[in-house]
Amino acid sequence: MTANTTEKTAVQTKPGSQIIVDTLLEHGVEVLFGYLGGVVLPLFDKLYDSPIRVVIPRHEQGGCHMADAYARSTGKVGVVIATSGPGATNLTTGLATAMMDSVPLVALTGQVRTELIGNDAFQEADTTGITRPITKHNVIVKNPNELAQTIREAFFIASTGRPGPVLIDIPVDMQIAQVPVTPPQPIELPGYRIRERGHARQITAAAEAINSSQRPVLYVGGGVISGNASEPLRKLAKKANIPVTMTLMGLGAFDQNDPLSLNMLGMHGAAYANFAVQNCDLLVCVGARFDDRVTGKLKAFAPHARVIHIDLDPSSISKNVPADIPVVGNARHVLTEMLELVEYKERKEWFDQIAEWKKRHPLRYDQNAKTIKPQYVIEELWKQTQGQAIITTGVGQHQMWTAQFYRFNRPRQFITSGGLGTMGFGLPAAIGAQIANPDTLVIDIDGDSSFNMTLTELSTAVMYELPVKVCLINNGYMGMVRQWQELFYGKRYSCSSLKSPDFARLAEAFGAVGLRAEKKEDVPAVIKAMLAEKRPCVADFRVDPEENVWPMVPAGKSLHEMDGLDIFEMA
Amino acid sequence: MKHILSALVQNKPGVLAHVAGMFAARAFNIDSLAVGRTDDPSLSRMTIVVIGDDRVVEQVRKQLAKIVTVVKVQDFAGMDVVARDLMLISVACPPEKRPEILALVEMFQGKVVDIGSKFVMVEVAGPENKIEAFIEACRPYGIKNLVRTGTVAMARQPRTAVVESEEGK
Ligand SMILES: Cc1cc2nc3c(=O)[nH]c(=O)nc-3n(C[C@H](O)[C@H](O)[C@H](O)COP(=O)(O)OP(=O)(O)OC[C@H]3O[C@@H](n4cnc5c(N)ncnc54)[C@H](O)[C@@H]3O)c2cc1C
Ligand SMILES: Cc1ncc(C[n+]2csc(CCOP(=O)(O)OP(=O)(O)O)c2C)c(N)n1
Ligand SMILES: [Mg+2]
Numbered sequence: 001m002t003a004n005t006t007e008k009t010a011v012q013t014k015p016g017s018q019i020i021v022d023t024l025l026e027h028g029v030e031v032l033f034g035y036l037g038g039v040v041l042p043l044f045d046k047l048y049d050s051p052i053r054v055v056i057p058r059h060e061q062g063g064c065h066m067a068d069a070y071a072r073s074t075g076k077v078g079v080v081i082a083t084s085g086p087g088a089t090n091l092t093t094g095l096a097t098a099m100m101d102s103v104p105l106v107a108l109t110g111q112v113r114t115e116l117i118g119n120d121a122f123q124e125a126d127t128t129g130i131t132r133p134i135t136k137h138n139v140i141v142k143n144p145n146e147l148a149q150t151i152r153e154a155f156f157i158a159s160t161g162r163p164g165p166v167l168i169d170i171p172v173d174m175q176i177a178q179v180p181v182t183p184p185q186p187i188e189l190p191g192y193r194i195r196e197r198g199h200a201r202q203i204t205a206a207a208e209a210i211n212s213s214q215r216p217v218l219y220v221g222g223g224v225i226s227g228n229a230s231e232p233l234r235k236l237a238k239k240a241n242i243p244v245t246m247t248l249m250g251l252g253a254f255d256q257n258d259p260l261s262l263n264m265l266g267m268h269g270a271a272y273a274n275f276a277v278q279n280c281d282l283l284v285c286v287g288a289r290f291d292d293r294v295t296g297k298l299k300a301f302a303p304h305a306r307v308i309h310i311d312l313d314p315s316s317i318s319k320n321v322p323a324d325i326p327v328v329g330n331a332r333h334v335l336t337e338m339l340e341l342v343e344y345k346e347r348k349e350w351f352d353q354i355a356e357w358k359k360r361h362p363l364r365y366d367q368n369a370k371t372i373k374p375q376y377v378i379e380e381l382w383k384q385t386q387g388q389a390i391i392t393t394g395v396g397q398h399q400m401w402t403a404q405f406y407r408f409n410r411p412r413q414f415i416t417s418g419g420l421g422t423m424g425f426g427l428p429a430a431i432g433a434q435i436a437n438p439d440t441l442v443i444d445i446d447g448d449s450s451f452n453m454t455l456t457e458l459s460t461a462v463m464y465e466l467p468v469k470v471c472l473i474n475n476g477y478m479g480m481v482r483q484w485q486e487l488f489y490g491k492r493y494s495c496s497s498l499k500s501p502d503f504a505r506l507a508e509a510f511g512a513v514g515l516r517a518e519k520k521e522d523v524p525a526v527i528k529a530m531l532a533e534k535r536p537c538v539a540d541f542r543v544d545p546e547e548n549v550w551p552m553v554p555a556g557k558s559l560h561e562m563d564g565l566d567i568f569e570m571a
Numbered sequence: 572m573k574h575i576l577s578a579l580v581q582n583k584p585g586v587l588a589h590v591a592g593m594f595a596a597r598a599f600n601i602d603s604l605a606v607g608r609t610d611d612p613s614l615s616r617m618t619i620v621v622i623g624d625d626r627v628v629e630q631v632r633k634q635l636a637k638i639v640t641v642v643k644v645q646d647f648a649g650m651d652v653v654a655r656d657l658m659l660i661s662v663a664c665p666p667e668k669r670p671e672i673l674a675l676v677e678m679f680q681g682k683v684v685d686i687g688s689k690f691v692m693v694e695v696a697g698p699e700n701k702i703e704a705f706i707e708a709c710r711p712y713g714i715k716n717l718v719r720t721g722t723v724a725m726a727r728q729p730r731t732a733v734v735e736s737e738e739g740k
Contacts, residue, residue: 129588140585157639190581191643
């Protein structure tokens with residue numbers, strides 16, 4: 001600093017807060033989500049005059065989910081700001097959610113003055129300490145001259161390689177300090193290397209394994225979406241003629257209306273997807289991480305398969321399932337190169353077998369029930385939106401039914417908390433996605449208990465006149481938990497139901513529109529009315545309270561040992 | 572199995588917390604950890620001894636390398652390495668036992684660094700098994716205090732291997 005002040009005459013200076021805003025603008029930030037507090041006042045003062053649109057959530061967690069969905073739905077970096085102490089701790093659920101699902105975020109938190117750090121000062125929290133395991137990287141800035149470069153590094157780290165949230169903790173004195181304006185330096189991070197291009201020999205080996213396989217399956221995940229690899233994936237699946245199954249995070253990476261789609265695999269995946277995985281001779285994993293919800297009992301997962309694993313993060317490879325042919329690289333590049341090397345194979349027996357599984361075990365529910373089946377609501381919503389809406393969810397049964405019955409046809413269309421499973425994600429995520437995609441229909445398919453957690457953000461939707469829709473699958477239960485209690489705890493429904501408010505009236509009180517469907521016949525009309533609405537709208541569907549999600553691989557069982565396949569034969 | 576990992580890290584605040592936090596969060600076991608400066612003021616060296624089978628240690632290595640402030644990680648498994656611990660040990664030592672204990676210190680190429688009427692403080696450096704052996708040899712006299720560094724290690728260059736071949740006995 002001293003070196004710079006001696007040259008004061010030559011160098012222009014600005015307050016740190018202005019430097020922060022300028023650096024955000026330099027990265028093309030148009031919108032950010034931020035909540036005020038004492039130690040971010042200097043920053044908000046500069047945002048006041050900036051062209052950046054600041055969206056105020058009602059709770060920092062909501063703001064973080066909004067930034068998260070903004071990022072997921074566009075591929076850009078989401079930005080969130082919170083004050084020190086309680087503001088920062090309120091971010092944690094949002095950061096952990098983004099971390100688990102590899103979402104690029106930059107979080108800026110205010111911090112108490114540098115000289116007070118460690119003194120239990122007012123609203124002090126060890127933010128970098130608290131957020132270390134739930135961020136890709138975090139730093140505290142203690143030299144105002146490093147502000148701009150630290151923000152540049154944060155954007156770089158958040159958005160490259162395996163994306164993730166980066167937090168910068170900024171003591172208030174850093175925002176006030178006069179800082180010399182210097183041109184951007186090249187980013188030097190000696191410990192941060194990314195291998196974008198796969199190894200040519202590994203790519204060739206993978207292509208040869210594909211060409212010689214009789215029963216291959218492509219198992220693709222969130223990495224295909226975040227890596228913008230859907231197009232090369234589609235071409236590869238078509239050219240080599242391989243069926244494709246997706247993880248929850250991968251839904252939309254491959255058009256589910258395509259005959260090659262096996263839809264979702266895993267604990268609540270389609271039976272035919274799970275059977276295909278268990279019987280395949282080659283599993284081609286692209287940008288997925290062999291999560292335990294996907295593999296079931298690890299030892300018995302895909303027992304006959306050689307495994308190709310294409311992933312940008314070397315630590316994902318052979319973490320849970322050893323890879324026979326590991327390819328470290330960006331799915332987009334690797335698939336594009338593989339495309340040149342694969343050949344079309346008919347594989348008639350394999351596709352006949354799959355067709356038979358599809359015929360015998362389709363995803364289904366009781367269409368003749370007198371009650372409103374939750375699956376029916378989602379299927380009807382899918383029809384009326386022509387499958388084109390951006391969908392967000394809470395966590396629970398409604399999330400699984402959405403994964404099963406809304407057919408996604410494009411990447412970044414389905415926004416859900418998979419890794420952390422954060423109830424309350426749905427509404428703020430819908431708001432973030434709507435802000436990023438003002439001309440697209442955005443619907444939060446939510447559960448009653450999940451919605452209860454963050455419904456205060458309805459007032460954000462009203463304030464910014466966002467036409468988000470909440471399609472509430474209201475079963476009066478923490479349904480997913482109740483299902484486990486039914487199946488594994490002898491139907492003892494301990495603490496798994498809530499007394500909810502009248503959601504439709506509550507929505508009206510917020511200044512939104514409230515609708516309700518109590519009878520099956522009402523469902524299509526209520527959906528229609530909801531979709532016609534230009535204001536934020538909550539439609540409360542009173543669904544069958546004790547419907548279950550089928551099929552289900554019970555914990556500890558292997559993937560083909562699904563319950564619920566014969567549910568209709570039994571009935 | 573024990574693995575020695577050597578990590579070059581940026582000499583920045585918070586790096587140790589990043590590394591230690593990662594080990595705790597992922598339930599990896601650290602046997603010992605030694606941190607020190609290098610000849611380059613911007614870099615520090617961490618030598619980490621971990622226990623685990625090869626797959627676990629491979630995951631440890633990858634997770635370490637993933638930390639933004641960690642520049643380079645090497646697993647010394649299967650390599651010819653020089654590994655050393657340093658220990659200060661204070662042993663009960665009444666005057667009549669002195670000759671015995673000093674002979675022991677001599678045998679282990681240790682150094683007496685402090686002495687009183689009832690104790691002797693000894694510095695011993697060497698491979699871990701030598702340190703362990705010295706501790707066992709002292710135990711009958713009574714150990715009053717003991718402090719050890721974690722292991723530090725460096726891979727041997729193939730051509731110098733002969734020169735120092737007496738090491739590690
Ligand atoms: C109630 C509930 C039930 C669930 N049930 C299921 C279920 O039945 N089935 C299911 O699938 N999931 C289920 N999940 C979700 C599950 O918990 C995981 O979140 C999900 O399976 C992980 O998806 P993924 O493997 O695609 O990994 P992601 O978390 O999306 O990780 C992406 C992977 O791709 C890599 N990557 C990132 N970018 C690139 C790139 N450009 N190129 C290459 N690689 C890249 C990353 O390194 C990472 O390894 C459930 C979740 C909840 C809450
Ligand atoms: C923040 C949070 N707390 C607790 C849980 C555990 N949990 C998972 S699903 C679930 C019930 C969800 O109920 P609801 O939102 O009504 O959805 P439903 O299963 O009924 O469709 C609970 C409590 C969680 N995932 N997230
Ligand atoms: Mg519910």
